[in-house]
Amino acid sequence: MLRVTTSTPPDATASRWLVVGAHGMLGRDLLDVLRTAGRDVVGLGRAELDLTAAEAARAAVVGFDVVVNAAAWTAVDDAETHEAEAFDVNATGAANLARAAAAARARLVHVSTDYVFDGTGTEPYAEDAPIAPRSAYGRTKGAGEWAVRAEAPDHLIVRTAWLYGAHGGCFPKTMARLGAEKDRLAVVDDQVGQPTWTRDLADLIVRLVDAEAPAGTYHGTSSGQTSWFGFTQRILAEAGLPTPVEPTTSDRFPRPAPRPAYSVLGHEALRRAGVEPISDWADRWSVAAPSVLA
Incomplete structure (x- = not known):
């Protein structure tokens, strides 16, 4: 168990x-942001809380005002052959936590994903756009969203995409490593999205809760858009690596789970709630890069 308790500013x-x-x-990052803000926060990992056990979820949430579900089966390709196991975490676990939060009268923040959409769009997906997942991961996360809406009336579902951060493996770290090892890189240019720093998402979650935003679905991604190729160019520039990068297509890198070609999410629900969306991805990457690539 991770616990941080400090005096709360006025x-x-x-x-x-x-x-x-x-x-x-x-x-x-969420624990760090809350600690910096002087909040009373407890963090539980998989070893401390098995979300698939309903009784454990009920016991865990007692005494809390806000419960954030940042737990998920995120191995997108493995989910194609282990969909039942992914469903246990992403849907059953979400349902257990939602039911427990509602019983404890706690506000639930549930983190979801762009993979609930089909990825064939040409303009930013609205928060109320129909979902049509094309992968096992997307289906299980979509089921988790449904469970949260059904079981926890006071919910905030926050969809995100293209996450990177300092604490764990992520695309920028991989590309910086490859850029240092190889003479040339080929990166897909036909998948478009919004690179999003986990620290920015953590800050957004806190701002949403503090604003007492209405229950509903929100999109927690950076503004603007780019491709993986465009993002790689910026990554190598921040890393000081001159490695040439050439654009290529997804067909060159087949994967078990289909990747969305278009993962750009709209932010109108945030604006209606009076909460400023995360700013442009490129500006935020320049701020994030030193800590992410350290």
Whole structure:
């Protein structure tokens, strides 16, 4: 169990927070953001809380005002052959936590994904756009969203995409390593999305809760858009690596699970709630790069 308790500043919301999935890339940044804000927060990882056990979920949330579910089966390709196991975590686990939060009268923040959409769009997906997942991961996360809406009326579903951060493996770290090892890189240019720093997402979650945003679905991604090829160019520039990068297509790198070609999410629900979306991905990457690539 990770616990951080400090005195709460006069202008901070005096709420007790529980972060589930606290050892992951987002969970660790969320704990850091809350600690910096002087909040009372407890973090539980997989070893401390088995979300697939309903009774364990009920016991874990007692005494908390805000519960954040940052736990998930995120191995996208493995989910294609282990969909039942992914469903246990992403859907059954989400349902257990939602039911427990509702019984404890705690606000539930549930982190979801762009993979609930079909990825064939040409303009940013609205928060209420129909979902049509094409992968096992997307199906199980879509089921988790449905469970949260059904079981926890006071919920905030926050969809995100293209996450990177300092605490764990991520695309920028991989590409910086490959850029240092290889003479040339080929990176797909036909998948478009919004690279998003986990620290920015953590900050957004806290701002959403503090704003007492209406229950519903929100999109927690950076503004703007780029391709993996475009992102790689910026990664290598920040890393000081002159490695040439050439654009290529997804067909060159077949994977078990289909990747969305278009993962750009709209932010109108945030604006309606009076919460500023995360700013442009390129600007945020320049700020994030030193800590992510350290």
